[in-house]
Amino acid sequence: MGRLEEALASYLTRHFGHAVRVESLDRIPVGASRETYRFVMRADREAELTARRMILRLDPPTSLIETDRRTEYAAIRAFHGSDVPVPELLLIEEDPEALGASFIVMQEIVGGEAAPYRLIEPPYRANLETTGQHKWSILGSIAKTDPAACGLDRVLPPVAAEDCWRQELQRWETMLDADELEPQPIQRAAIRWMKRNPPPPAQRISVVHGDYRTGNLLVSDTGAVIGVLDWEMAHLGDPLEDLAWSINRVWCFRKDERRGGMLPKDEAIAIWEKSSGLAVDADALRWWELLACLKGQAIWISATKEYQTGATHDPLMALAGWMQVNSQDRATLELMGRLSHGIST
Amino acid sequence: MKPDVSVYFRELVRALREDFAPKLPTAFEQGAALRLAMLSQAASEEFDRAAARRLEENEAMRRLFERASSIVKTPDLLTRLQTVGCLREDSIHVSALDRVNQTLRDLLIELHAHVETLAGDDARALEADIWFEFSASTARRALSIGRF
Structure with missing residues (x-):
């Protein structure tokens, strides 16, 4: 033992x-x-x-x-x-x-698979559309849950509807400032744009999971989502924050348009709207998608620093730097309409 | 130097995936070995192009600074554009190229923020070129392990 x-x-x-x-x-x-x-x-x-x-x-x-x-x-x-x-x-x-x-x-929730690279292979692959239906329907359910009714308003810090964007932008910009090991001109440009073009106040204050992505779901071999894991970043905020993070380009595990490796973006949004009862303002969602890019980049860069300084030997932290940082920058450029597809990679 | 470094990395990636990972006792250790294989694949791609992409990027930024000199009117920024624009690599070691690259990218951030505040077609054209260079830089840095 x-x-x-x-x-x-x-x-x-x-x-x-x-x-x-x-x-x-x-x-x-x-x-x-x-x-x-x-x-x-x-x-x-x-x-x-x-x-x-x-x-x-x-x-x-x-x-x-x-x-x-x-x-x-x-x-x-x-x-x-x-x-x-x-x-x-x-x-x-x-x-x-x-x-x-x-x-x-x-x-332990038995019989579930969370690893995205396994989910895009048999037997899960055939059911990924079903999984996508579950994934964004459950996220809609989280968005429509009343924080007061489930008691989380007494645990999670309050935030005003008009302050949600500012709180998150400040949080992730601060992390970028503290942890970047090299200049980040694309993220700095995105931050300036986000400050000049803030989104409208949140339609409602929801519980935000904070890390709702394929790798944090347990999926059965019939395609059902049987567990939502990793709630440690949960907070109160704009429900569009979770939706935007869930459709982030860096979660396109099949290297195509299917978000989370499952569904096209428009379909994922439609399922979420139906489940949450909320309508998505396209401009507001775009702002939150850019925030998701900044949040991702801050996380990847922070992990990179841990590896670079020897604080960890976990290769996952190095992969964050080599696999995610450039993809996240490209996702940012795409959202800002600045990704030039004519440049060979 | 033979065998080529690319050949060594190819064999390392294969061995990690096929020889070592399947024999490790736990899923966690297997996952770590597969991640090391992905990192080795990326290192192989970066090894061959490392100096070339840095030199290309540094030169692209210097060209932007030269163009900006006719648009920027702020004396302090103008002086630094000219000074940093003259900065040349004293070696083609990757670490030396990176030092110059960081200096240039810091100034590019400042230049971009300044140009956003300027009116006129010249400013918009320079801004568009800065965005184009950002896009080109991500193309230069792309690795096959990236998802987008």
Whole structure:
């Protein structure tokens, strides 16, 4: 038994007040902001023997994004039992004493695949349109959820409808300022444009997942979305922010027009509109798509810095720099009508 | 230097994908090996073009600065356009080219922001050329592992 298995079993035994065994602990390649492990939890209690497949989400020394585990815990709890599929939570521990870092334990949603490069291959490939229907319909459900009704208005910081854009632009520009290792003329031009041409106030204040993309969904082999994961960037804001991030060009896993590797942009938007009950203002969405480009670029550049400075050895962080940064710049140029297609690549 | 560096990288990518990744015990380790293969593929592409694309980009920016000298009226910016525009690479080592590239790109950001505030057809034409150079720079930097 490894050290982490032992420490987790010891913690769970203390937490539940009876013997708990941890078996088959295995790190899985999902989630860029937490170390994620799958394990089997066996509880021996009198005549009752139970075995449950669980997930451990452990704060890492470095990550793509600095996030708040309590936000993730609250958001998952708020949506549990709704038509937004989320895992069942077991516990949150913020004291690093037990495992060396804070962590969350939740039920594993069995039978789901999240890796985009697997989803574009059989058996998932044949059902990607169905998956797309589910994906943007669920995102619409998140957008129409009343934050007060699900209790998240008491957890997530409030924001006025007219301030949503300013808050997000400031957040990601600040990260770019702090972490860029080389000048970013395309993003700087986009930032100036966004400041000169702000979007209208949000139609409503919604729960924004913050990282709603194919890699954060669990998909069954029949194409159904059976889990929405990685809620640590959840906040209150303009629901167009999530829609724009979900259709970001860098998530075109099949290197074509299908967003998230699933559906053309217009179809994805139409499904979201029907589900959310909100109408999309094309100019406002374009602004939020540009914000999504800036947000992506800030995240990729921040990850690049972690790798460059030796803070991490995770090749995912280097890939963020080499695979995403240039694509994100090209996506920005496309949205601004400045991508010259005549230039060979 | 033989075998060619490109041949070495090709073999490294193949070995990581076909020999090493499938034999690793966990999905996490397999994923890490496949990511290293992708990075090696990208490094192979960058190795051959590294100096060429930097030289081309630096020269393109210097041409923009030269053109801007007849449009920009702000003395301080005009002086720096002329000074930085004369900056030449003292070596074709990639690190030396990068140092010049960063200086030029910093000034290009400043020039672009300034030109946006100017009226007139000349300013609009220069602005369009700056955007064209941005697009060209992403074409030069594109890697096969990129999704767009």
